[in-house]
Amino acid sequence: MTAQDRTFDAEFDVVVVGSGVAALFGAAAAASRGLSTCLIEKTDRFGGTSAYSGGAVWLPGNAVLARDGVDDSVEKGRTYFRAVVGDRTDRDVQDAFLNTGPAVVTFLQEELGIPTRFQAFPDYFDAPGRQEQGRSIYPKPIKGEEVGDRAADVRPPVPADQFGAAEDTTRLEGGRAWVARLVLALDAMDSAETRLNTAAQELVRDEDGRVIGVAVDGEGGRRLLGARRGVLVAAGGFERSGELRHRWQQMPTADWSSSHPDTGSGDAVRMFEHVGAQLDLLDQSWWCPATLFPNGHAAFTLGFRSGFIVDGTGRRFADELLPYDQMGRRMRARMADGAGDEFWLIFDDAEAGNFPAICIPAPEPDQLREAGLWHTAGSVDELAAATGLDAAALQESLERFNGFAEQGRDADFARGEDPYGRFFLGVSTAEQCLRPVGGDRLHAVRLVLGDLGTKGGAVIDANGAVLDTEGRPIPGLYAAGNSSASVSGEAYPGPGVPLGSGMAMAFRAVADMAGEPLPIAP
Template sequence: MSQSSTFDAEFDVVVVGSGVAALFGAAAAASRGLTTFLVEKTDRFGGTSAYSGGAVWLPGNPVLARDGLEDSVASGRTYFRAVVGDRTDHDLQDAFLNTGPMVVDFLQDELGIPTRFQAFPDYFDAPGRQEVGRSIYPKPIRGEEVGARTADIRSSVPSDQFGAPEDSTKLEGGRAWVARLVLALDAMETAELRLTTAAEELIRDDDGRVVGVAVRDGSGVRRVGARRGVLVAAGGFERSSELRSLWQRMPTADWSASHPDTGSGDAVRMFEKVGARLDLLDQSWWCPATLFPNGHAAFTLGFRSGIIVDGTGRRFGNELLPYDQMGRRMHARMDDGAGEEFWFVFDDTEAGGFPAICVPAPDPGQLREAGLWHTAGSIAELADAIGIDPDALGESVARFNGFAEQGRDSDFGRGEDPYGRFFLGASTPEECLRPLGGKRLHAVRLVLGDLGTKGGAVIDPNGSVVGADGAPIPGLYAAGNSSASVSGEAYPGPGVPLGSGMTMAFRAVADMAGQPLPVNPVPVSP
């Protein structure tokens, strides 16, 4: 490991990565007057965050109150603790939850980023749940407001991975967060942002403190010093086939929602070299995904009709489960030997259209040509086309149709939870149970996808990376998918990845500035 006090450049804070957690951490540092250097290895800012819907889950934050939702940090803690339990340290959980409102105040008051509440239910039926959700989103921003920086913001999924024309007239969701944070940083004299600059190694001094980063750009390797600390928020390892196979038993890395050039495991490899404690390496933010002819897969949810079966032709879960929970059932079926093929089976209720939310929308002709969409006049014919047992598929369809007739899914409870009804605009479970029939049936290939891995460096409540001995590694911090998620093996609600990443980056910067935030703030007397 490199150990030297000589650098080609030196800053107070060095940030590795350019997703929302990294950009927010950089903005928090630069706004404090700390000289801040952010490096992104690709030619676009945003990482996997740019692909997200932009939800940020922070209980009891002021935007919720402003927009008329009754919520509190205490209610959020009750829910979070019920869902996550003891899988992660309670002080870490409390640090995240208690700091959320401060993060939103900083977004609004210091950075001037406009936000809004938008309904999207919490994912678990547990005490403290908000059935309309508690997530906030950035307001969209016009491309003309972003100006020349538009070309530096990662494109949307359809254009970035599936060849659709790029449309940057309006940036929404995760892209809006990225654009607004980049513009905020551009306005700060203390911030410097670099694209096509990859972090390769953490630099330590003789006492083991992380004091900088070796980065590679077009001119070669440079050593960049960090007087206060290094924040690594460079995503996970979702695009590393080697690491996905090693830690997650995944047959490929191509089904992840992230861009192929991101999430290659750089962060976790750097952490390993400095003796960081790692956790949750077998975990991802899972989801069903539709397989496309180019080998990539697109996040799919909101199944309005039809059923999902595994390679044995059997239904194995509630299709309207929150996507991470359905993804976990898919992973379990793979582990149980049902294979890696899954099929979404539906009829012509929507005139042969795809009855689910998938961006980009699948093109039937292209998928048929690739063997990923089959259409048949009978169950037996369809089963033969997709290579599964016709009796098993027939039994699955007949059983589901029986549930639809009686108005209750006795196997998996489809439509009984508010989350499932939300996407269908349904008020009763019966509305979520439409029988399969008609002259034609379709089967579209699904795979187990993800929105990124969620395992990495263990961090303490200040965002410091913890070493093998349980003590913080001086000068080293982590946030976002580079860290082991504060939510453990659970995905409590929409926006937990971005919300926790932003919060822990905010706390990390406060610690670097010598002003660590308390885990439990002292209540202010009325």
């Protein structure tokens, strides 16, 4: 909409849309400069999908890595990032992200006082510059008593948020620790205001096309919030919009995303479309295998300790220990090739019949059996009949996998040969990642193609400014996080790239709004 008279219900220097880590960090960067800042979140909780994350932040060559004994540099990170991402995204934007990382961490520590630490988690690709122990930093956990009443405003973990488990606020870790610490930092700033239950509806422009505010719907009804310096949209993607997922990604449902149903509904990308922004990577997500639950939701699953995965044809198609985005892409490729959207993890009683992978919440066998999502049988033929898989193909997959396990080498997909695969199993050799499947009982649990959010959105420049379809910055409009087209393109280079790039580009966006644009090079 265009505000002819520019009459606003409230005016700020900066309005931030969203409340994930990128949005909160951007708001803190603005308010710390003395810019009056209003952050709006459409739900009743801060955090978005960031609150579900493990909290990794991928920023090469930062001071925390050096302090904790990790031999890394921005240049080493650039070598790796370039090798993985290539020219799929603008090199100036790549450099802006990578070169800004150290400053982001310095601001976290020295300005916001947020304690951080290194934690091992391997980079995802075997490429030059890779760190096998990783280069990700994490927030230190925070006790609920330190967060106080604000703990009730932080989005709870997946089990409590989507599966009815009791909410525990005694200790906040990972992404929730980032969210809590950043919310507390904003609370301590006189120039910052936060509003829950306030949904952005459309961007407000002046007669020259500059974005000067946001129309919102909140507890007081429709309001216009003015933004003298700019609007930063970091409101997530469109992973929970069935219409947009079908339109751009041909996904059969939006229910398999790990995000909460009330978040990631595509508000940001619709606002961008309305003002003529250039969009990219709309067919892309941060993919992952996911376990399907009776309520129709699916939970992010990784670290398969035993068993193997087959597609709808009953055939194995990938190394089950691939980094989750890469495994998800193998699943997506099989769907595109006509294998259907059903996948099954086949395993035995080696772990007393328990689910041999990391999944939160842990699948409850009886509940999944009742829903037809977990089958137990005494033979391959019985299991095939229960799942609808081809018995001959399933038998062949089992025998071939067992043959590789006996030889100690997966000749088809090299399972366990990459350090990432061994990391989650806590083993040192590929042979330890291969164990025959057999015994008196076999199990099959339904898996689907899930995601940690979409990664397509507005194309931004090195200052985080949203570009129009002609490649020109739209004055007053900025984007970060999953509302922007990811700087990593179609790849997921390492743990924490989504949060790290979101924070870096939000930091640059605020500097540009303040009239202090950061250089691309150090």
